[in-house]
Amino acid sequence: MADDASRRAVASDGEDLKAGGDAERAAALEAGRRLFAAPCAFFHAAETLAGLPAPRLPEVAFAGRSNVGKSSLLNALTGRRGLARVSATPGRTRQLIFFDLGGRLALVDMPGYGYAEAARSVKAAWQGLMFDYLRGRANLRRVVLLIDARVGFKPADEAAMALLDKAACAFQIVLTKADKVKPEPLAAIARRAVAVARGHTAALSSVLVTSAVTGQGIADLRAELASLAA
Template sequence: MAEARTPEDRAALIEAGRVLFAQPCTFFYASQKIDQLPPVGGPEIAFCGRSNVGKSSLVNALTGQKALARVSNTPGRTKQLNFFNLGDRLTLVDMPGYGYAQASKSVKEDWQGLMFDFLRGRPTLRRVILLMDARIETKASDRMAMKLLNDAAVAFQIVLTKADDAKPWWLEQRTREAETLARSHTAGHPLVIVTSAETGLGIPELRAELAALAG
Protein backbone atom coordinates (compact mmCIF):
# COMPACT_ATOMS: atom_id res chain seq x y z
CA MET A 1 0.00 0.00 0.00
CA ALA A 2 3.01 2.28 0.27
CA GLU A 3 2.87 2.78 -3.51
CA ALA A 4 -0.70 4.08 -3.43
CA ARG A 5 -0.39 7.86 -3.74
CA THR A 6 -3.98 8.80 -4.50
CA PRO A 7 -7.36 7.65 -3.19
CA GLU A 8 -7.95 6.09 -6.61
CA ASP A 9 -4.73 4.09 -6.40
CA ARG A 10 -5.58 2.91 -2.90
CA ALA A 11 -9.10 1.91 -3.93
CA ALA A 12 -7.75 -0.07 -6.88
CA LEU A 13 -5.29 -1.95 -4.67
CA ILE A 14 -7.96 -2.70 -2.07
CA GLU A 15 -10.27 -4.02 -4.79
CA ALA A 16 -7.49 -6.20 -6.24
CA GLY A 17 -6.96 -7.67 -2.79
CA ARG A 18 -10.67 -8.29 -2.31
CA VAL A 19 -10.94 -10.08 -5.65
CA LEU A 20 -7.89 -12.25 -5.00
CA PHE A 21 -9.01 -13.37 -1.55
CA ALA A 22 -12.53 -14.04 -2.79
CA GLN A 23 -11.02 -16.96 -4.71
CA PRO A 24 -11.10 -20.50 -3.29
CA CYS A 25 -8.26 -21.24 -0.88
CA THR A 26 -7.49 -24.86 -0.14
CA PHE A 27 -4.85 -26.83 1.73
CA PHE A 28 -2.76 -28.98 -0.61
CA TYR A 29 0.54 -29.94 1.01
CA ALA A 30 2.39 -30.34 4.31
CA SER A 31 6.11 -30.86 4.77
CA GLN A 32 8.31 -31.70 7.74
CA LYS A 33 11.51 -32.17 5.74
CA ILE A 34 13.30 -29.91 3.28
CA ASP A 35 13.44 -32.69 0.66
CA GLN A 36 9.66 -33.12 0.84
CA LEU A 37 8.64 -29.65 -0.30
CA PRO A 38 6.08 -29.32 -3.10
CA PRO A 39 7.44 -28.54 -6.57
CA VAL A 40 8.34 -24.91 -7.23
CA GLY A 41 5.43 -23.15 -8.90
CA GLY A 42 3.90 -19.69 -8.61
CA PRO A 43 4.60 -16.95 -6.05
CA GLU A 44 4.53 -17.85 -2.36
CA ILE A 45 3.91 -15.79 0.78
CA ALA A 46 4.88 -17.28 4.13
CA PHE A 47 3.40 -16.37 7.52
CA CYS A 48 5.49 -16.69 10.66
CA GLY A 49 5.52 -15.45 14.23
CA ARG A 50 5.73 -16.42 17.86
CA SER A 51 3.47 -19.21 19.00
CA ASN A 52 0.05 -17.86 20.01
CA VAL A 53 0.49 -14.64 17.98
CA GLY A 54 -2.79 -15.27 16.17
CA LYS A 55 -1.34 -16.51 12.88
CA SER A 56 -4.05 -19.05 12.12
CA SER A 57 -6.79 -16.57 13.00
CA LEU A 58 -5.27 -13.99 10.65
CA VAL A 59 -4.99 -16.45 7.76
CA ASN A 60 -8.61 -17.44 8.32
CA ALA A 61 -9.67 -13.77 8.36
CA LEU A 62 -7.76 -13.02 5.14
CA THR A 63 -9.37 -15.90 3.29
CA GLY A 64 -12.80 -15.48 4.83
CA GLN A 65 -12.77 -19.07 6.10
CA LYS A 66 -13.29 -20.04 9.71
CA ALA A 67 -11.19 -23.20 9.79
CA LEU A 68 -8.74 -23.08 6.86
CA ALA A 69 -5.76 -22.74 9.20
CA ARG A 70 -6.19 -24.68 12.41
CA VAL A 71 -6.42 -22.53 15.52
CA SER A 72 -4.71 -24.49 18.27
CA ASN A 73 -5.14 -24.02 22.00
CA THR A 74 -1.64 -25.43 22.45
CA PRO A 75 1.02 -22.87 21.43
CA GLY A 76 3.86 -24.29 19.37
CA ARG A 77 1.84 -27.31 18.25
CA THR A 78 2.37 -26.86 14.51
CA LYS A 79 5.74 -28.34 13.53
CA GLN A 80 5.46 -28.40 9.74
CA LEU A 81 5.09 -26.16 6.71
CA ASN A 82 1.47 -26.08 5.50
CA PHE A 83 0.76 -24.93 1.94
CA PHE A 84 -2.53 -23.41 0.73
CA ASN A 85 -3.50 -22.68 -2.88
CA LEU A 86 -5.27 -19.32 -3.31
CA GLY A 87 -7.08 -19.21 -6.62
CA ASP A 88 -4.11 -20.71 -8.51
CA ARG A 89 -2.46 -17.29 -8.19
CA LEU A 90 -0.75 -17.33 -4.82
CA THR A 91 0.46 -19.97 -2.36
CA LEU A 92 0.14 -19.19 1.33
CA VAL A 93 2.65 -20.98 3.57
CA ASP A 94 1.83 -21.40 7.25
CA MET A 95 5.11 -21.79 9.15
CA PRO A 96 5.55 -23.27 12.65
CA GLY A 97 5.35 -20.82 15.51
CA TYR A 98 8.48 -20.03 17.44
CA GLY A 99 9.39 -18.66 20.82
CA TYR A 100 7.01 -20.46 23.17
CA ALA A 101 8.60 -21.16 26.56
CA GLN A 102 12.34 -21.10 25.82
CA ALA A 103 12.25 -18.50 23.09
CA SER A 104 15.81 -18.31 21.83
CA LYS A 105 16.29 -22.07 21.98
CA SER A 106 13.07 -22.67 20.05
CA VAL A 107 14.04 -20.25 17.29
CA LYS A 108 17.51 -21.73 16.99
CA GLU A 109 16.32 -25.33 16.79
CA ASP A 110 13.35 -24.82 14.46
CA TRP A 111 14.59 -22.05 12.21
CA GLN A 112 18.16 -23.15 11.62
CA GLY A 113 16.84 -26.48 10.43
CA LEU A 114 13.90 -26.86 8.06
CA MET A 115 12.70 -23.28 8.41
CA PHE A 116 15.97 -21.58 7.53
CA ASP A 117 16.64 -23.99 4.65
CA PHE A 118 13.17 -23.26 3.26
CA LEU A 119 13.58 -19.50 3.56
CA ARG A 120 17.01 -19.46 2.00
CA GLY A 121 16.38 -21.91 -0.83
CA ARG A 122 12.84 -21.23 -2.07
CA PRO A 123 13.09 -19.10 -5.25
CA THR A 124 9.34 -18.49 -5.46
CA LEU A 125 9.08 -17.05 -1.93
CA ARG A 126 8.16 -13.40 -2.50
CA ARG A 127 7.80 -12.24 1.10
CA VAL A 128 7.50 -13.42 4.68
CA ILE A 129 4.78 -11.83 6.79
CA LEU A 130 6.25 -11.59 10.29
CA LEU A 131 3.46 -11.35 12.84
CA MET A 132 3.95 -9.65 16.19
CA ASP A 133 1.39 -9.27 18.97
CA ALA A 134 0.32 -5.62 19.20
CA ARG A 135 -0.45 -5.98 22.91
CA ILE A 136 3.03 -6.86 24.15
CA GLU A 137 6.60 -5.70 23.70
CA THR A 138 8.90 -7.14 21.05
CA LYS A 139 10.47 -10.36 22.29
CA ALA A 140 14.04 -11.57 21.86
CA SER A 141 12.73 -14.36 19.64
CA ASP A 142 11.15 -11.79 17.29
CA ARG A 143 14.46 -9.98 16.95
CA MET A 144 16.25 -13.26 16.31
CA ALA A 145 13.69 -14.21 13.66
CA MET A 146 14.27 -10.88 11.91
CA LYS A 147 18.01 -11.50 11.93
CA LEU A 148 17.56 -14.96 10.44
CA LEU A 149 15.25 -13.60 7.74
CA ASN A 150 17.77 -10.88 7.01
CA ASP A 151 20.62 -13.39 6.90
CA ALA A 152 18.58 -15.56 4.52
CA ALA A 153 18.06 -12.47 2.31
CA VAL A 154 14.29 -12.93 2.42
CA ALA A 155 12.08 -9.85 2.31
CA PHE A 156 9.84 -9.63 5.34
CA GLN A 157 6.99 -7.35 6.40
CA ILE A 158 5.87 -6.82 9.99
CA VAL A 159 2.15 -7.16 10.69
CA LEU A 160 0.82 -6.41 14.17
CA THR A 161 -1.99 -8.69 15.34
CA LYS A 162 -4.72 -8.48 18.00
CA ALA A 163 -4.84 -4.69 17.76
CA ASP A 164 -8.45 -4.63 19.01
CA ASP A 165 -7.13 -5.56 22.45
CA ALA A 166 -4.49 -2.81 22.67
CA LYS A 167 -4.88 0.73 23.99
CA PRO A 168 -4.56 3.44 21.28
CA TRP A 169 -1.49 5.05 22.86
CA TRP A 170 0.23 1.70 23.19
CA LEU A 171 -0.69 0.70 19.64
CA GLU A 172 0.82 3.90 18.29
CA GLN A 173 4.01 3.23 20.24
CA ARG A 174 4.17 -0.39 19.06
CA THR A 175 3.68 0.67 15.44
CA ARG A 176 6.53 3.19 15.62
CA GLU A 177 8.78 0.58 17.22
CA ALA A 178 7.94 -1.98 14.53
CA GLU A 179 8.67 0.56 11.80
CA THR A 180 12.06 1.28 13.35
CA LEU A 181 12.84 -2.44 13.56
CA ALA A 182 11.88 -2.96 9.92
CA ARG A 183 14.08 -0.09 8.76
CA SER A 184 17.03 -1.49 10.70
CA HIS A 185 17.10 -4.59 8.49
CA THR A 186 17.99 -4.62 4.80
CA ALA A 187 15.28 -7.20 4.12
CA GLY A 188 12.62 -5.34 6.13
CA HIS A 189 9.63 -3.81 4.33
CA PRO A 190 9.01 -0.24 5.56
CA LEU A 191 5.23 -0.54 5.78
CA VAL A 192 3.86 -2.00 9.03
CA ILE A 193 0.22 -3.09 8.89
CA VAL A 194 -1.90 -3.12 12.06
CA THR A 195 -4.57 -5.83 12.07
CA SER A 196 -7.30 -7.52 14.06
CA ALA A 197 -8.80 -10.83 13.02
CA GLU A 198 -11.73 -10.04 15.33
CA THR A 199 -12.77 -6.67 13.88
CA GLY A 200 -11.27 -6.89 10.39
CA LEU A 201 -8.94 -3.94 10.99
CA GLY A 202 -6.14 -3.90 8.42
CA ILE A 203 -7.37 -7.00 6.58
CA PRO A 204 -8.21 -5.15 3.31
CA GLU A 205 -4.81 -3.41 3.40
CA LEU A 206 -2.93 -6.67 3.95
CA ARG A 207 -4.90 -8.35 1.18
CA ALA A 208 -3.91 -5.48 -1.12
CA GLU A 209 -0.23 -5.92 -0.26
CA LEU A 210 -0.36 -9.62 -1.03
CA ALA A 211 -2.35 -9.15 -4.23
CA ALA A 212 0.47 -6.98 -5.56
CA LEU A 213 2.78 -10.00 -5.20
CA ALA A 214 0.43 -12.54 -6.79
CA GLY A 215 0.78 -13.98 -10.24
Protein backbone atom coordinates in the same frame (compact mmCIF):
# COMPACT_ATOMS: atom_id res chain seq x y z
CA MET B 1 -12.12 3.56 18.96
CA ALA B 2 -8.61 3.41 17.50
CA ASP B 3 -7.44 6.50 15.69
CA ASP B 4 -7.58 6.48 11.89
CA ALA B 5 -3.81 6.31 11.48
CA SER B 6 -3.67 3.00 13.33
CA ARG B 7 -6.31 1.50 11.01
CA ARG B 8 -4.21 1.84 7.88
CA ALA B 9 -0.73 0.92 6.80
CA VAL B 10 2.04 2.78 8.63
CA ALA B 11 4.80 3.99 6.32
CA SER B 12 8.45 4.20 7.30
CA ASP B 13 8.22 7.96 7.67
CA GLY B 14 5.05 7.75 9.77
CA GLU B 15 2.70 8.72 6.92
CA ASP B 16 -0.05 6.38 5.77
CA LEU B 17 0.32 4.64 2.45
CA LYS B 18 -1.89 6.86 0.34
CA ALA B 19 1.01 8.45 -1.53
CA GLY B 20 -0.09 6.81 -4.75
CA GLY B 21 -3.44 8.60 -4.65
CA ASP B 22 -6.95 7.56 -3.72
CA ALA B 23 -7.70 5.95 -7.10
CA GLU B 24 -4.58 3.80 -6.99
CA ARG B 25 -5.29 2.81 -3.40
CA ALA B 26 -8.88 1.89 -4.26
CA ALA B 27 -7.64 -0.25 -7.15
CA ALA B 28 -5.16 -2.05 -4.89
CA LEU B 29 -7.83 -2.72 -2.28
CA GLU B 30 -10.17 -4.10 -4.93
CA ALA B 31 -7.42 -6.35 -6.31
CA GLY B 32 -6.88 -7.67 -2.80
CA ARG B 33 -10.59 -8.23 -2.26
CA ARG B 34 -10.94 -10.14 -5.50
CA LEU B 35 -7.88 -12.31 -4.87
CA PHE B 36 -8.97 -13.33 -1.39
CA ALA B 37 -12.53 -13.99 -2.55
CA ALA B 38 -11.14 -16.84 -4.67
CA PRO B 39 -11.19 -20.45 -3.46
CA CYS B 40 -8.46 -21.28 -0.98
CA ALA B 41 -7.57 -24.80 0.07
CA PHE B 42 -4.83 -26.85 1.69
CA PHE B 43 -2.69 -28.68 -0.85
CA HIS B 44 0.55 -29.78 0.84
CA ALA B 45 2.44 -30.22 4.12
CA ALA B 46 6.18 -30.68 4.41
CA GLU B 47 8.46 -31.74 7.26
CA THR B 48 11.64 -32.07 5.20
CA LEU B 49 13.31 -30.07 2.45
CA ALA B 50 12.84 -32.98 0.05
CA GLY B 51 9.14 -32.95 0.87
CA LEU B 52 8.52 -29.40 -0.34
CA PRO B 53 6.08 -29.09 -3.25
CA ALA B 54 7.26 -28.10 -6.70
CA PRO B 55 7.55 -24.28 -6.87
CA ARG B 56 4.58 -23.53 -9.13
CA LEU B 57 3.10 -20.38 -7.53
CA PRO B 58 4.49 -17.27 -5.86
CA GLU B 59 4.57 -17.94 -2.12
CA VAL B 60 3.98 -15.76 0.93
CA ALA B 61 4.93 -17.32 4.26
CA PHE B 62 3.43 -16.34 7.62
CA ALA B 63 5.72 -16.53 10.63
CA GLY B 64 5.63 -15.52 14.27
CA ARG B 65 5.82 -16.66 17.85
CA SER B 66 3.42 -19.37 18.90
CA ASN B 67 0.13 -17.82 20.05
CA VAL B 68 0.70 -14.65 17.99
CA GLY B 69 -2.64 -15.16 16.21
CA LYS B 70 -1.29 -16.54 12.94
CA SER B 71 -4.10 -19.02 12.29
CA SER B 72 -6.74 -16.43 13.15
CA LEU B 73 -5.19 -13.93 10.76
CA LEU B 74 -5.03 -16.48 7.91
CA ASN B 75 -8.67 -17.34 8.51
CA ALA B 76 -9.63 -13.65 8.53
CA LEU B 77 -7.69 -12.92 5.33
CA THR B 78 -9.36 -15.73 3.42
CA GLY B 79 -12.77 -15.39 5.07
CA ARG B 80 -12.69 -19.08 5.94
CA ARG B 81 -12.99 -19.80 9.64
CA GLY B 82 -11.55 -23.30 9.49
CA LEU B 83 -8.79 -22.86 6.90
CA ALA B 84 -5.97 -22.73 9.45
CA ARG B 85 -6.61 -24.57 12.67
CA VAL B 86 -6.46 -22.44 15.80
CA SER B 87 -4.82 -24.58 18.46
CA ALA B 88 -5.35 -24.21 22.18
CA THR B 89 -1.83 -25.58 22.65
CA PRO B 90 0.76 -23.15 21.25
CA GLY B 91 3.68 -24.53 19.28
CA ARG B 92 2.10 -27.79 18.12
CA THR B 93 2.60 -27.31 14.37
CA ARG B 94 5.99 -28.52 13.13
CA GLN B 95 5.31 -28.51 9.39
CA LEU B 96 5.17 -26.03 6.56
CA ILE B 97 1.50 -25.98 5.54
CA PHE B 98 0.65 -24.81 2.00
CA PHE B 99 -2.66 -23.33 0.82
CA ASP B 100 -3.53 -22.57 -2.82
CA LEU B 101 -5.31 -19.22 -3.19
CA GLY B 102 -7.17 -19.19 -6.49
CA GLY B 103 -4.27 -20.69 -8.42
CA ARG B 104 -2.45 -17.35 -8.12
CA LEU B 105 -0.71 -17.37 -4.75
CA ALA B 106 0.40 -19.96 -2.18
CA LEU B 107 0.00 -19.05 1.48
CA VAL B 108 2.48 -20.88 3.69
CA ASP B 109 1.79 -21.37 7.40
CA MET B 110 5.18 -21.72 9.14
CA PRO B 111 5.65 -23.30 12.56
CA GLY B 112 5.57 -20.91 15.48
CA TYR B 113 9.11 -20.28 16.60
CA GLY B 114 8.70 -21.09 20.25
CA TYR B 115 6.24 -20.59 23.05
CA ALA B 116 9.24 -19.96 25.30
CA GLU B 117 10.51 -16.44 24.73
CA ALA B 118 14.19 -17.39 24.61
CA ALA B 119 15.97 -16.70 21.34
CA ARG B 120 17.41 -20.23 21.44
CA SER B 121 13.91 -21.56 20.73
CA VAL B 122 14.11 -19.86 17.33
CA LYS B 123 17.44 -21.46 16.56
CA ALA B 124 16.19 -24.89 17.61
CA ALA B 125 12.85 -24.77 15.79
CA TRP B 126 14.06 -23.02 12.66
CA GLN B 127 17.28 -24.90 11.99
CA GLY B 128 17.39 -27.05 8.92
CA LEU B 129 14.09 -27.02 7.06
CA MET B 130 12.91 -23.54 8.07
CA PHE B 131 16.15 -21.72 7.32
CA ASP B 132 16.78 -23.72 4.14
CA TYR B 133 13.26 -22.91 2.96
CA LEU B 134 13.73 -19.19 3.62
CA ARG B 135 17.13 -19.08 2.00
CA GLY B 136 16.60 -21.30 -1.00
CA ARG B 137 12.96 -21.07 -2.14
CA ALA B 138 13.14 -19.14 -5.41
CA ASN B 139 9.39 -18.45 -5.57
CA LEU B 140 9.11 -17.19 -1.97
CA ARG B 141 8.15 -13.56 -2.45
CA ARG B 142 7.77 -12.43 1.15
CA VAL B 143 7.53 -13.45 4.78
CA VAL B 144 4.79 -11.80 6.82
CA LEU B 145 6.31 -11.56 10.30
CA LEU B 146 3.58 -11.31 12.92
CA ILE B 147 4.11 -9.44 16.19
CA ASP B 148 1.53 -9.41 18.99
CA ALA B 149 0.63 -5.74 19.50
CA ARG B 150 -0.06 -6.41 23.19
CA VAL B 151 3.48 -7.50 24.02
CA GLY B 152 5.69 -6.07 21.27
CA PHE B 153 9.08 -7.45 20.31
CA LYS B 154 10.67 -10.30 22.27
CA PRO B 155 14.14 -11.90 21.98
CA ALA B 156 12.66 -14.68 19.85
CA ASP B 157 11.39 -12.08 17.35
CA GLU B 158 14.79 -10.40 17.20
CA ALA B 159 16.42 -13.77 16.55
CA ALA B 160 13.89 -14.56 13.81
CA MET B 161 14.54 -11.22 12.12
CA ALA B 162 18.29 -11.85 12.26
CA LEU B 163 17.73 -15.20 10.52
CA LEU B 164 15.59 -13.52 7.86
CA ASP B 165 18.35 -10.97 7.28
CA LYS B 166 20.90 -13.78 7.02
CA ALA B 167 18.69 -15.63 4.55
CA ALA B 168 18.22 -12.39 2.55
CA CYS B 169 14.48 -13.07 2.67
CA ALA B 170 12.23 -10.02 2.35
CA PHE B 171 9.84 -9.68 5.27
CA GLN B 172 7.14 -7.30 6.43
CA ILE B 173 6.19 -6.71 10.05
CA VAL B 174 2.48 -7.03 10.74
CA LEU B 175 1.04 -6.30 14.18
CA THR B 176 -1.77 -8.59 15.32
CA LYS B 177 -4.51 -8.38 18.00
CA ALA B 178 -4.86 -4.60 17.64
CA ASP B 179 -8.39 -4.81 19.07
CA LYS B 180 -6.88 -5.71 22.44
CA VAL B 181 -4.73 -2.56 22.67
CA LYS B 182 -5.86 0.99 23.43
CA PRO B 183 -5.18 3.67 20.77
CA GLU B 184 -2.16 5.36 22.35
CA PRO B 185 -0.20 2.18 23.17
CA LEU B 186 -1.14 0.82 19.74
CA ALA B 187 0.26 3.92 18.02
CA ALA B 188 3.41 3.59 20.13
CA ILE B 189 4.02 -0.05 19.20
CA ALA B 190 3.38 0.80 15.53
CA ARG B 191 6.06 3.50 15.71
CA ARG B 192 8.37 1.05 17.44
CA ALA B 193 7.77 -1.52 14.70
CA VAL B 194 8.70 1.01 12.01
CA ALA B 195 11.93 1.77 13.87
CA VAL B 196 12.71 -1.94 14.19
CA ALA B 197 12.10 -2.48 10.47
CA ARG B 198 14.60 0.24 9.66
CA GLY B 199 17.26 -1.72 11.52
CA HIS B 200 16.97 -4.88 9.39
CA THR B 201 18.33 -5.20 5.89
CA ALA B 202 15.64 -7.66 4.72
CA ALA B 203 12.67 -5.79 6.22
CA LEU B 204 10.19 -3.75 4.20
CA SER B 205 9.88 -0.19 5.43
CA SER B 206 6.12 -0.34 6.02
CA VAL B 207 4.23 -1.92 8.89
CA LEU B 208 0.60 -3.03 9.00
CA VAL B 209 -1.68 -3.00 12.05
CA THR B 210 -4.33 -5.74 12.04
CA SER B 211 -7.08 -7.42 14.02
CA ALA B 212 -8.63 -10.74 13.03
CA VAL B 213 -11.57 -9.88 15.29
CA THR B 214 -12.56 -6.44 13.96
CA GLY B 215 -11.07 -6.73 10.47
CA GLN B 216 -8.76 -3.77 11.03
CA GLY B 217 -5.95 -3.76 8.46
CA ILE B 218 -7.16 -6.92 6.70
CA ALA B 219 -8.04 -5.12 3.45
CA ASP B 220 -4.63 -3.42 3.41
CA LEU B 221 -2.81 -6.71 3.93
CA ARG B 222 -4.86 -8.34 1.18
CA ALA B 223 -3.90 -5.48 -1.15
CA GLU B 224 -0.20 -5.89 -0.28
CA LEU B 225 -0.28 -9.60 -0.99
CA ALA B 226 -2.27 -9.23 -4.20
CA SER B 227 0.65 -7.27 -5.62
CA LEU B 228 2.74 -10.44 -5.31
CA ALA B 229 0.27 -12.84 -6.93
CA ALA B 230 0.63 -14.37 -10.38
